[in-house]
């Protein structure tokens with residue numbers, strides 16, 4: 001792959017040029033010019049942001065296959081066996097809890113192999129983790145899905161086993177519904193076969209899985225399914241991993257769970273390149289616009305695309321229209337909604353699982369209002385298969401994981417990428433941030449809530465951001481819901497939309513932004 005290594009070479013040249021300029025300015029000129037350099041540096045940070053690699057103690061390094069932000073502000077990083085048959089055979093399963101505020105890491109006892117499970121945050125703030133690995137792939141024999149499910153409690157920091165599912169599931173998507181229950185869709189079953197349309201519902205009132213025989217529709221593994229304002233699920237055709245090779249289940253559309261009807265949505269370009277593509281419900285969620293970014297051919301195809309397309313689901317006849325192209329054809333892109341209503345896109349590779357050293361080391365910030373990408377500082381760590389990215393409550397973005405195919409024969413996995421890299425967006429380099437000082441922790445859907453602030457006139461927007469639960473660059477949980485803001489005396493009042501399809505029950509990060517788009521640190525609030 002000439003182009004990715006070419007772009008790395010360009011990055012290297014730019015870094016070298018920067019060092020030379022720095023040396024010239026700081027060594028051969030009077031000291032006053034260093035201040036000029038430093039101010040140029042802070043200008044650059046406020047335009048491109050900055051990446052930093054986190055120092056992870058050796059005993060806390062895990063294969064980050066799954067990552068979810070919990071309402072405690074900590075990030076749950078699940079490896080399970082971490083795609084290591086040796087760990088699987090030894091019954092050695094790991095989970096790491098990271099507190100981004102204190103930098104503390106804690107290993108969590110992990111009772112089963114949650115490698116390639118599904119997950120969704122329940123309304124009470126516990127993370128439901130269902131499925132995983134019952135048996136590893138052996139030769140041409142596919143992996144077998146496990147049927148156990150667990151709730152991870154952010155308060156006790158422990159897994160609690162709940163009811164088994166009716167089927168084993170490896171690579172399922174769990175999607176939270178408007179009533180607070182969760183739907184498990186797709187996966188390879190207990191004998192390694194793709195589940196042909198058998199979905200099941202986790203009922204939170206009885207903590208049981210209910211089979212839904214009338215809801216029969218086939219999707220490939222890790223399908224991207226987004227809860228829409230009217231309660232239907234939009235399937236964007238993004239998937240990760242496994243499915244039938246005849247094209248079944250690869251057409252986007254709106255799925256009505258009430259009667260199992262499916263209304264196709266057409267117009268997606270490169271429809272054969274949706275595997276390992278990324279989808280995101282663009283901010284604000286009220287616009288009901290879903291973007292599909294990049295992707296590749298099925299299985300180990302070398303083909304990939306720079307296409308992005310957008311569908312407006314509020315339209316009477318939804319249809320994809322072209323978005324701005326990515327910098328280059330990309331699989332496994334991460335897309336993270338930022339609190340200023342833009343979307344960070346980062347990482348990915350041109351070829352299947354980063355084969356041929358094809359990681360792209362590119363980050364861009366997408367602005368849905370103008371349908372344009374602008375450059376962001378490039379990440380140092382390349383990420384492809386088995387990687388994740390998510391927004392932190394302080395406005396930074398963490399990226400984890402990746403497992404490229406090795407250098408030797410391009411068919412066996414190389415060393416798992418265990419470095420964690422954090423992006424600080426440009427808005428963190430503009431000086432002061434708006435602040436909410438006092439307010440409720442419960443915010444009613446369809447109602448208002450008041451929060452104290454020293455400077456209400458500076459606050460322009462408020463939003464509820466649902467935390468991410470992501471694996472295989474698939475995150476159907478993140479969303480950003482705009483709130484109506486009324487400025488008061490040393491306070492603001494926010495109004496939450498009434499539709500549960502827009503604001504499903506659960507915990508959210510409440511962010512406000514000022515005129516420059518600079519966000520506050522989030523406050524955690526619960527929508528019952």
Ligand code: CU
Pocket residue numbers: 116386472
């Ligand atoms: Cu996987």
